[in-house]
Amino acid sequence: MKTRFIHLCLAATVATVALTPAAIAADLTGVGYLNQAQVGSLPTFAKANTQLAQAKAVLDRQFVAAMKGAKTDADRQRVALEFQQKFSDKQNELMGPVLERTQMAIAQVAAKNHLSIVVDKRIVVYGGENVTKAVVALLSSSQAITAPTATPPPSEIGFVDNNALDSLPTVKEADQKLSKYVQAQRKIYEQRFNAAKNNAERTAVAASYNKKVAAKQKQLLQPLVDKTRSATAAAAKKKGLLVVIDRADVVFGGVDITKDVQNALLK
Numbered sequence: 001m002k003t004r005f006i007h008l009c010l011a012a013t014v015a016t017v018a019l020t021p022a023a024i025a026a027d028l029t030g031v032g033y034l035n036q037a038q039v040g041s042l043p044t045f046a047k048a049n050t051q052l053a054q055a056k057a058v059l060d061r062q063f064v065a066a067m068k069g070a071k072t073d074a075d076r077q078r079v080a081l082e083f084q085q086k087f088s089d090k091q092n093e094l095m096g097p098v099l100e101r102t103q104m105a106i107a108q109v110a111a112k113n114h115l116s117i118v119v120d121k122r123i124v125v126y127g128g129e130n131v132t133k134a135v136v137a138l139l140s141s142s143q144a145i146t147a148p149t150a151t152p153p154p155s156e157i158g159f160v161d162n163n164a165l166d167s168l169p170t171v172k173e174a175d176q177k178l179s180k181y182v183q184a185q186r187k188i189y190e191q192r193f194n195a196a197k198n199n200a201e202r203t204a205v206a207a208s209y210n211k212k213v214a215a216k217q218k219q220l221l222q223p224l225v226d227k228t229r230s231a232t233a234a235a236a237k238k239k240g241l242l243v244v245i246d247r248a249d250v251v252f253g254g255v256d257i258t259k260d261v262q263n264a265l266l267k
Helices: 021-027 036-040 043-069 073-112 132-140 162-166 169-195 199-238 258-266
Strands: 031-034 117-120 157-160 243-246 250-253
Touching: 031 073, 031 132, 036 132, 043 073, 073 117, 073 132, 073 250, 157 162, 157 199, 157 258, 162 169, 162 258, 169 199, 199 243, 199 258
Parallel strands: 031 117, 157 243
Antiparallel strands: 117 250
């Protein structure tokens, strides 16, 4: 059971206090956004994805054949790891050049428009500059795309890699404790649910189970959420950031404060 508790406090952390959306939009400069779904639907991506799917089908057949010859758990684990690596290598071979060209295009458009960060369109509610059309036009052309020589201006938006925070020992420990608790409670409540005489009783049992799990989740994770929020706010304030978002929503640029937050959480 993977908790991803960080999302409770880092969906969008505003480092300064009492800023309205209009005030934030006025203070934030050099922010662009990209419709990644539209970029991902371009023919180059479609072709690479089709080739990858075909390669995966071949690897899947080879994997099944190899697993039949595996005699021990160690053999099966070795085969699984071997084919995971083969798929990863093929993915890098087919998708790597496409993704690299896309990043170059985004960087060029960002540099031309003096943007310090480009984020995914889905997180934008107000403001920002839409660079999708310019990026798509550049990718659709036959011209070579090189990295821009100009560096982006300093950004007022930072980001944290939630996957990196989720791998911290304290988070893993809390996640394991919650998982064990949920498993134990599930066995207890499954018996109660099966013994219920009617829908009303079954509904009550389900509600009781959900309440207990939610309470345990809060008990185990709330201290981590509070500490992460404080660490993020402190790092953002130190670097003069107005907003901190998830790394997954950043397409280009921004200020990475993951290490700062990690170091604070490890103290």
